[in-house]
Amino acid sequence: MQVELAKTAGFCFGVRRAVETVYQEVKKNKEGKIYTYGPIIHNDEVIRDLEEQGVTVLNSQEELENLTEGTVVIRSHGVPEAVCRILDDKGICYVDATCPFVKKIHRIVKEESENGSHIIIIGNGSHPEVVGIRGWAKGPVDVIQNAEEAAEFTLEKKSRKVCVVSQTTFNYNKFQELVEIITKKGYDIIVLNTICNATKERQEEAGGIASRAGAMIVIGDKKSSNTQKLFEICSNACENTYYIQTLGDLNVNQLRSVESVGITAGASTPNKIIEEVQNYVRINF
């Protein structure tokens, strides 16, 4: 059996950095309590492991405001500036594990809005990353997700400066399409493509492997949207594509009749799980 593991399978740079930060804080603060503001990652296995080591997830701003002690780790998605202010005002120690690529967007949005630009974020307004980016603007902000919203966007003054940024995981072609619609409106516009390549590279590699594999295994949490997307791409390229969360979900009978297996994993899948699946397939088939 030939097994091809995607080089881009698993944690991207920003997620790895955030997860490692929490484990480092657990090691450093043997006495103090560690919190993450929101789950550090969309993966039940990792969250459970961290819980066992005493890490608590804060699920709302209210829970954050009620804190009186401990250290809070901010996840890779980032948070609005107001959240940092709450922690500063309360004197709660925090470690900012916002991905540097997201942090760069915070800086752009802050500076451009301070200089009078109207900010447009191309992305999903309810996604935590976009909520965070929005929270660094010092003036008006719009979030645009589709062509209808782009077409509807208007400002009273044509001369108004407009700065467009993107959610890091937004599709590049869709971004271009929406930017084109907005550009035609004739505003004084600057467009900054802030899409991160990690997602695109993972998707392209997965699609390529799936197209030459007899069966394809996609590993990731069922709630992870980027793993769902990977599964969709791989299913289109290989009809024997299987979505598993852990090795326990693998149905061995499904792999018996194929000669090659491809393996990829979503951005929130720990290496340990990928290794387990890879080793199992290599040894048993």
Ligand code: SF4
């Ligand atoms: S996908 Fe890119 S921007 Fe998002 S956390 Fe990973 S490395 Fe950072």
